[in-house]
Amino acid sequence: MPPLSPFEEQAKFTRAIRVGERIIVSGNIGVEADGSVSPDAGRQAERCFEQIIDYIQQLGGQSGDLVRVRMFVTDIADAEVVTAAFTKFCGHARPTGTLVAIVALAGPAFKVEIEAEAIVGAGQ
Template identity: 35%
Template sequence: MPRFFNPDSLPKPASNYVQAVEMSGPGRRLIVSGQIGVTPEGRMVEGYGPQTEQAWRNALAAVAAAGFDIADIVAIRVYDVAPGNVAAYREIRDRMLGGHAPASTYVIVAGLAHENLLTEIEVEAFRQD
């Protein structure tokens, strides 16, 4: 089982994530490509909150399709185009993950693959056999 922790030698996290995750032993690793606010039918949703929620639904669907659970998520990387969305992102992340707190990176970028995309979320999971 991965060990989620915050070393005393590092600053405390600013929100619900951990500074480090240790994985050892045999297991399966899942890397989910960056997910965006597009429905499975191919429709891009509008607005930061709806796009972020859809990106999370997509990422969590990939996690479930591989036989993993939310608790198996060990790392998240988020790319946002607008600097004022971190609080909204954190609220959505915490709700979608049900309080699970993996390692997390949040980056503001100049743009994504399509001009109307506002966020992209990558997820990594690990499950011991």
């Protein structure tokens, strides 16, 4: 995939990569297409999942191929709305899931970061 941000090029990492049948999606933050960031953690999580599903599809998978999701929140009080986004976007696949609270993310507006893995053909 081509870099989506200058940081990817600067840090020399890839947002999503396919290795054989495995698709690994690095941490995503909930930045909207117009560059804005919702103050709502639930919306940030939904945007993360929209991006993750898009990357998986671009690399030849489908949302049902998700096998693992890791969710990081800066406030554990947001766990319920982030979990609701997980269920909305990933519940049909029933991947493993981890949700942990961390001290901070890369910017003060960011409340959620989510990474995922899929195996093409796992299709649940």
